[in-house]
Amino acid sequence: MTQQDRDIVITEVALRDGSHAISHQYTTEQVINVTKALDEANVPYIEVSHGDGLAGSSLQYGLSLTNEMELIEAAVSVCKQSKIGVLLLPGIGTIKDLNEAANLGVRMARIATHVTEADVSAQHIARAKELGLVTVGFLMMSHMAPVKTLVEQAKLMESYGADTVYVVDSAGAMLPYQVKERIQALKQTLGINIGFHGHNNLSLAMANTLAAIEEGATWIDGSVRCLGAGAGNTQTEVLVSVMDRLKIKTGIDVYKMMDLAENIVAPILNAPQEINRDSLVLGYAGVYSSFLLHARRAAQRFGLDSRDILVELGERKVVGGQEDMIVDIAAEIASKRSKVASS
Ligand SMILES: C[C@H](O)CC(=O)C(=O)O
Numbered sequence: 575m576t577q578q579d580r581d582i583v584i585t586e587v588a589l590r591d592g593s594h595a596i597s598h599q600y601t602t603e604q605v606i607n608v609t610k611a612l613d614e615a616n617v618p619y620i621e622v623s624h625g626d627g628l629a630g631s632s633l634q635y636g637l638s639l640t641n642e643m644e645l646i647e648a649a650v651s652v653c654k655q656s657k658i659g660v661l662l663l664p665g666i667g668t669i670k671d672l673n674e675a676a677n678l679g680v681r682m683a684r685i686a687t688h689v690t691e692a693d694v695s696a697q698h699i700a701r702a703k704e705l706g707l708v709t710v711g712f713l714m715m716s717h718m719a720p721v722k723t724l725v726e727q728a729k730l731m732e733s734y735g736a737d738t739v740y741v742v743d744s745a746g747a748m749l750p751y752q753v754k755e756r757i758q759a760l761k762q763t764l765g766i767n768i769g770f771h772g773h774n775n776l777s778l779a780m781a782n783t784l785a786a787i788e789e790g791a792t793w794i795d796g797s798v799r800c801l802g803a804g805a806g807n808t809q810t811e812v813l814v815s816v817m818d819r820l821k822i823k824t825g826i827d828v829y830k831m832m833d834l835a836e837n838i839v840a841p842i843l844n845a846p847q848e849i850n851r852d853s854l855v856l857g858y859a860g861v862y863s864s865f866l867l868h869a870r871r872a873a874q875r876f877g878l879d880s881r882d883i884l885v886e887l888g889e890r891k892v893v894g895g896q897e898d899m900i901v902d903i904a905a906e907i908a909s910k911r912s913k914v915a916s917s
């Protein structure tokens with residue numbers, strides 16, 4: 575099946591975004607089993623990296639159980655038709671990491687920046703193009719910028735050579751009308767593909783994805799069994815089912831996706847992916863979904879309610895990469911409270 579036989583191109587992100595939800599503890603065996611099944615289901619792109627992208631394994635973001643290059647190599651080795659992609663956040667990952675991933679047979683690079691910082695992606699996008707990779711610009715926390723700014727930043731990524739630019743609802747905070755106005759504006763201005771990546775914290779990932787597709791987005795992310803940060807992403811097997819009902823061709827075998835979700839991915843989860851009070855607050859307060867487990871750990875350490883930390887993170891407009899602020903804020907809240915208690 576060629577790309578022309580698909581109306582939308584789905585990238586499966588459970589082996590990257592889902593890494594946040596399992597504290598980056600993927601084993602090579604899990605990655606092989608999931609990748610093989612995704613390949614058999616004919617998923618076009620599968621993203622494999624640390625949750626925070628290449629070289630994310632660190633005390634700040636969370637140490638990976640397995641070196642991501644080993645996971646990438648294993649995933650590439652079992653693909654007959656799917657292509658493996660990687661995520662790279664400039665400053666966390668470097669050109670060297672991109673080169674290494676490309677040498678292992680990766681076919682797509684997604685270069686992610688905060689929605690107002692696209693200019694830091696220029697050399698990574700240029701290098702990905704030189705390496706012959708499908709190259710994607712990934713504008714995180716898209717809800718934080720007005721439409722005009724988002725368009726300007728997306729244009730920068732297009733000018734650097736990106737084949738596709740994504741609206742990324744990292745916080746799962748966007749409402750369908752906001753998705754629509756953003757995709758509409760990008761469609762009117764850019765000459766490249768538009769993508770959408772949602773999170774389900776407000777139970778709107780599917781509605782937002784449909785809104786994006788209605789406005790012309792053709793590159794869409796999903797995570798099987800919702801295995802992504804926060805409450806997870808648009809659930810891939812559900813997305814494929816909905817697309818089948820709408821007669822929008824994904825090229826993906828829906829029964830194979832359902833079986834993979836049930837038999838291979840569900841056992842990987844520590845707990846079912848659901849919207850609980852913490853993940854709901856991510857969407858409600860507009861907080862980066864990857865902060866969830868960090869905030870829970872900080873809450874436990876300082877004897878706080880994690881929602882108080884998350885709300886404060888949202889008020890201070892803390893963005894991806896500023897994970898150190900989570901502990902700072904928790905310590906500050908705890909210290910203020912102990913002062914009040916002892917006065
Ligand atoms: C590094 C983040 O997890 C990227 C992402 O998937 C998002 O912003 O959402």
Ligand SMILES: [Mn+2]
Pocket residue numbers: 591744771773802803863
């Ligand atoms: Mn995400």
